[in-house]
Amino acid sequence: MSQTLDSKLVAMLEVVYPAVDCAFVAEQLIDAMALAPDAEAPPAHQNHWDPSDIVLITYADTVQQPDEKPLVTLKRFLDDCLQDVISAVHILPFFPYSSDDGFSVMDYLAVNESHGGWEDIEAIAADYKLMADLVINHMSARSRWFENFRKRVGPGKDYFFEGNPKDDLSMVVRPRTSPLLTPVQTDDGERHVWCTFSEDQVDLNFANPEVLIEFARIIHYYLERGVRIFRLDAVAFLWKEPGTPCIHLQQTHELIKILRLLIEHHTPDAVVITETNVPNRENLTYFGNANEAHAIYNFSLPPLLINTLVTGNCRHLKTWLMSMPPAQMGTTYLNFIASHDGVGLRPTDGLLDEDEKQRLINTMESFGGKVSYRRTADGRDQPYEMNIALWDALKGTAKGGADHWQLQRFLCAHTIMLALEGIPAFYIHSLLATENDHARVEHTGRFRSINRGQWQLDAVEAALADPLSHHSKAFTELKRLIAIRRAQPAFHPNATQFTLHLGLQLFGFWRQSMRREQSIFCIHNISDEVQQVALTDINLIGTDQWTDLLSGMAVDDLAGVLTLKPYQSVWLSN
Template identity: 80%
Template sequence: MNHQLKTKLVSMLEVVYPSLDCDFLSDQLLSTMGLSPDQAPPPAHQNNWDESDIVLITYADSVQKDGQKPLVTLHQFLEDCLSETVSCVHILPFFPFSSDDGFAVMDYLAVNESHGNWEDVEAIASDFKLMADLVINHMSSRSRWFDNFKKRVDPGKDYFFEGNPRDDLSAVVRPRTSPLLTAVQTEDGERHVWCTFSEDQVDLNFANPKVLIEFAGIIREYLERGVIIFRLDAVAFLWKEPGTPSIHLQQTHELIKILRLLIEHHSPDAVIITETNVPNRENLTYFGNANEAHVIYNFSLPPLLINTLVTGDCRHLKTWLMSMPPAQMGTTYLNFIASHDGVGMRPTDGLLSEDEKQRLINTMDSFGGKVSYRRTADGRDQPYEINIALYDALKGTVESGADHWQLQRFICAHTVMLALEGIPAFYIHSLLGTENDLERVENTGRLRSINRSQWQIDTLEETLDNPLSHHSKVFHELKRLIAIRRKQPAFHPNATQFTLHLGLQVFGFWRQSMRRDQSVFCIHNISNEVQQIALSDINLIGTEHWVDLISGMTIDDLSGSITLKPYQSVWLTNRN
């Protein structure tokens, strides 16, 4: 019998666990996932997405209604307002938790009772592709596993990574300023557990293969509950070794390959997305050779695009875009400008100078933003992320401060994102134009709360029905642009992309469908001044009929020019 799956799995496991019986371990993993050793592989380089795919990122309780479970309210909002707009819903951790708005999970296999139940989750999964977080790096210090760790019993006794305060840990890369090791009293004395993010988020020990088997069981449960897209949270930190940076280690990459192998053999249409908020070159490594993540977050896009629009200069965005490799078939990018976290600054390393970073930080501070820090190996605190609502991040420019172009600048940012190679993802508070929630920051004491507002559904519906509200203007214009995008083959996430050179105030790129039957020239005025662009600089083909998908404007004279108002975008296509 051909045991192709098992043979491949064993070879991967031997990289991670060279001293263990990997043949036996592979049998345990396959049994846990309900797979046979000769399970047929999925088609190679298969794209489980197309131009119609749009992701919504939301907390389970971002939209609420008195007397109703938030997951039910969210489903109602999705059905009533977004059923023709988004194809995929990423519900941020909806499990019982002790801190970090869900990312300190207490029980991976339960739904937070205050949000709803598994039936509510499955109902959303029946209408939309469901993305869920696999919070794989760490677990709550109030979980049953960690209680068992302190009691020195299974399951949990050896599930958490321990460190020695005498070890040299100076090389460890972390996104926080809190101590790395936390002292814990256990039944057999004091132990020091590794906490990459906080003392309430204790890192799991994947050197113990029982932890991997546990997560195989968790993954299978999620698949059977309707989850089809897995976001591997903070996965870059998964494997730790004192004396190393303990980020991006080879064992981490191999574990991602193992998880992908198991997931895609169980469900060939399932997708893995890695969440690695790191410099661009490091981020790209998570594609592997099209055998790790199907999709990676385009973490450099948010800070670069915001910087472009507040400076009126696209040179850095253009340089970055030209350096980005086209994703292989079966892989692509997840494009986003805002998320539940802040605007990461590490992804700008090597892309913006230190002075440019500081100027961006100062500008965001003037627009009501906050800054979170991380501690470097030499003990310095460096800016890690800017905490700000995207609508307020784009309220003005570096030179002039707040101005009257906020709405247009905000729409321009999303028009750029919608057209780029990859899958667009909208954070719910960007889709709604939500502003800085400083009251929530004060109440929680956490800077990230600035962009984690909660809407009462009645208030939200009333606001969206008010044509004078900027929330309504944002929501309806973004829905209109999304509807246009979803019909264009040239906007397939893997369609060809080339950068155009139209000066520093105009950012442009060209997309061509994989069948080469549609071209779209995406041209954006990223400044607060009118821009004139000669059509000869765009190289439109004279035998084609050209129209702007956004405005309906037709191009009759290719020897002429087009005029773009401040922050205006055009999508010029030869097919409508």
């Protein structure tokens, strides 16, 4: 007999809160989510995706129109330009905020008035799968909860994590160079609050079950507004224990299981995605046993793919791909090569050596990029991420500098991403091939602003209508590639994948559909020189008819040679 929801919750909660009345907490969580205590779980290992799923990542106000709320403009842009291109849209935090372009939330239940209202969010959710951030690790120092913390009243009095400067914090893993503890004056004296990211982003105290219950109410509200994909922002840092690294602790994993359990009982096809910008082996743990994240961000892909294309050598990318376990049914990877943040370097730990990382950093800086740092346990500052627009990151090579292959290199990167196991996600500035925004960096003083620019709608439309602009060339070809990808059963996010060994200048892998009716050999020249591969090295089945899906070219001589121009890709399908 299967366990009921309340009994499952109690068992999970006892791991996190051994000294608390977990039956009462479970009752509160079930009530917050408007669930039945004896509700049965949805079937396990269900895939909530297929080859047609493509995600767009954007801020609410990336595309603007004078005298119109940006969420209204965004809906028009989606409908006019992307309706047949994407299936889901991730709107980065659209709540009132005080810093970090939305990730310092002041009110989880409100839409930033300058962006629009909940009716605009619901309008987008009606036509696209809506992905929203659950900014769960921290909250704005200007929020009502934190003001109540200062006044020592509820709700908020015990909602934020406090540290002691005398504690042993030497092992704490940091993503920033700012102080971990921030002193604040409260109505009963000075207290030190824990700030993983900045003094304006105060970490929440999940050791208090009331905080978990509050987030259950928030999640329920989002589900009722149409959110179907939850991105758990910075979730790896959720649980703190002085004397430990305070990252990936067991209580964090248990809390993710609890949130997923609640979400899927309310909406069986809702999806939980964890955002954990950490080394690859650590990232993979967030699948749990197919009971934590439905999907994890493939954080090693962006730096390894960029490194591959600027060095003309796919050794590290190929080694990484061979090491990646197939995702269990009901789980998958979220593949991306650019986002609102920088290109993380921690995910290359154990994959690139320090000299290779430095060469990559030097190349990105020569293409106009910036570098952000984090502080290690021994007090040293280490490169944390490279801040650069993907269009500019691929403008040349490490050896030769900028060249005339920028567009081809840029398209090659996306062709690889589109074919890999997992769901592809396009950052809006990559879909539009936007350049580095140095003026915005100068205005904000933040390196991440280099890839967080804004477009006026008429400027976007003009750029995309101009056949000579690189924006139009990139966008038109990306739309074509996406349309091809979406029609292939072998590109199901969970279809079989094997790495091919074709040398260091050709990056290849094989995909086979889940019913085995289609195979696709994906081969990419990642160098600036013509490359050839003998078709006998690919082992195409002689009884099948093979065609390159990208060019329409039929492959008639299976004993012949395939010639690829610099950065050319082929998807050979039967």
